[in-house]
Amino acid sequence: MYPLHSIDFCPICGGGLCGIRIIGSLPADSNNDDSADSATATASATAADAQNSSLAQPHGLVICDECEAIWLEPDVSTVHQYPDLEKAASPVNGMPIWGDGSRWASMEDIEWLGWTEAVNPELDAELDADSDSEEKLV
Ligand SMILES: [Zn+2]
Numbered sequence: 001m002y003p004l005h006s007i008d009f010c011p012i013c014g015g016g017l018c019g020i021r022i023i024g025s026l027p028a029d030s031n032n033d034d035s036a037d038s039a040t041a042t043a044s045a046t047a048a049d050a051q052n053s054s055l056a057q058p059h060g061l062v063i064c065d066e067c068e069a070i071w072l073e074p075d076v077s078t079v080h081q082y083p084d085l086e087k088a089a090s091p092v093n094g095m096p097i098w099g100d101g102s103r104w105a106s107m108e109d110i111e112w113l114g115w116t117e118a119v120n121p122e123l124d125a126e127l128d129a130d131s132d133s134e135e136k137l138v
Contacts, residue, residue: 001104002017002019002065002104002125003017003018003019003020003021003063003065003104003123003125004019004020004104004105004106004107004124004125005019005020005104005105005106005107005110005119005123005124005125006018006019006020006119006120006123006124007020007062007074007075007076007115007118007119007120007123008076008120008123009123010064010066010067010069010076011076011077012064012067012069012080013064013066013067013069015066016064016065016066016067016069017064017065017066017123018062018063018064018069018071018076019062019063019064019065019104019105020060020061020062020074020104020105020109020110020113020115020118020119021060021061021062021063021097021102021103021104021105022058022059022060022061022102022103022104022105022109022112022113023058023059023060023061023090023092023093023095023097023101023102024057024058024059024093024095024101024102025058025101057093058112059090059092059093059113060074060105060109060110060113060115061090061091061092061097062074062076063097067082068082068083068088069081069082070082070083070091070097072091072092074115074118074119075118083097090102107119
């Protein structure tokens, strides 16, 4: 699985992408979920997230998808480190960087991190986006 958004090619191995990964669940950003469970189809997913949200403060890492070098900041000129091969945990809080509680960051995640300026759009994953909306002018 390729990073959705990357900041640069990896200066360590030369071939990987330095993708932005978010570790932990984002805090729920809705203030009005008093008792609105009935209509939303995504209620089960958010409930699972809510269970995990108290475990760890979500944070971002920059990880090479080839050699797994890790940067704590969205700047590959800063010091990098490598995770433990056995458990590959975040150096920030010990959360597994490839586990259920983490994912390649979406643009929304990256905005939450405040790292949008670091993203290089030319390195975004190719999503085979359906762009035929332009053709349908009827
Ligand atoms: Zn690398």
